[in-house]
Amino acid sequence: MASARSNLSTYDESNVPDASPLRFGIVVADWNRDITHKLYEGCFDALLKHGATEVNIHTVQVPGTFELPAAARILAGREKLDAVICLGCVIKGETKHDEYINNAVSQGLVNLSIATGKPYIFGVLTPNTHEQAVDRAGGKYGNKGVEAAVTAIRMGELYRSSQTAKKSIGFGA
Ligand SMILES: Nc1c(NC[C@H](O)[C@H](O)[C@H](O)CO)[nH]c(=O)[nH]c1=O
Numbered sequence: 001m002a003s004a005r006s007n008l009s010t011y012d013e014s015n016v017p018d019a020s021p022l023r024f025g026i027v028v029a030d031w032n033r034d035i036t037h038k039l040y041e042g043c044f045d046a047l048l049k050h051g052a053t054e055v056n057i058h059t060v061q062v063p064g065t066f067e068l069p070a071a072a073r074i075l076a077g078r079e080k081l082d083a084v085i086c087l088g089c090v091i092k093g094e095t096k097h098d099e100y101i102n103n104a105v106s107q108g109l110v111n112l113s114i115a116t117g118k119p120y121i122f123g124v125l126t127p128n129t130h131e132q133a134v135d136r137a138g139g140k141y142g143n144k145g146v147e148a149a150v151t152a153i154r155m156g157e158l159y160r161s162s163q164t165a166k167k168s169i170g171f172g173a
């Protein structure tokens with residue numbers, strides 16, 4: 001459903017678990033930083049709103065969206081995390097470069113999620129214009145960073161409970 005019909009910042013709060021036990025990574029791309037920093041603000045505030053603590057939110061910045069999967073994997077190897085949120089904005093140019101970035105990053109993050117069992121969240125805007133990005137970074141269609149945070153809380157809780165179950169029946173983490 002298009003963002004115009006389903007605001008990115010609107011969700012069922014009763015469906016969001018307590019985030020206080022959860023540990024999050026956030027990786028933010030510098031490209032289009034006027035947009036990505038708005039995504040980060042929305043994401044960070046949404047995590048805190050649902051109980052996450054600042055000490056459990058680990059943030060790194062990378063040059064561009066293409067670097068998000070590698071940095072996310074590095075961060076997940078350095079910190080014990082229940083979910084890793086990746087924030088970027090790839091605005092269509094004259095060539096197909098945007099398609100190569102977006103396809104690589106989306107595939108990379110889903111591959112990481114499936115291979116590791118840990119949720120890597122795709123918080124990347126792929127607009128045709130800067131205006132479309134503004135609309136989705138705290139504008140009239142909400143904030144993609146909020147959507148990414150809520151997804152990370154729900155998936156992070158699922159991951160953490162799976163790790164707890166493993167320990168309870170004797171499997172290592
Ligand atoms: N054009 C955009 C880029 N391009 C840079 C790539 O993400 C990458 O850093 C470079 O290809 C070197 O590996 N990145 C964005 O995040 N957004 C863009 O619109």
Ligand SMILES: CC(=O)[C@@H](O)COP(=O)(O)O
Pocket residue numbers: 090091092093094095096097098101
């Ligand atoms: C998506 C991008 O990397 C963008 O800056 C490329 O622009 P262009 O396709 O006009 O070279």
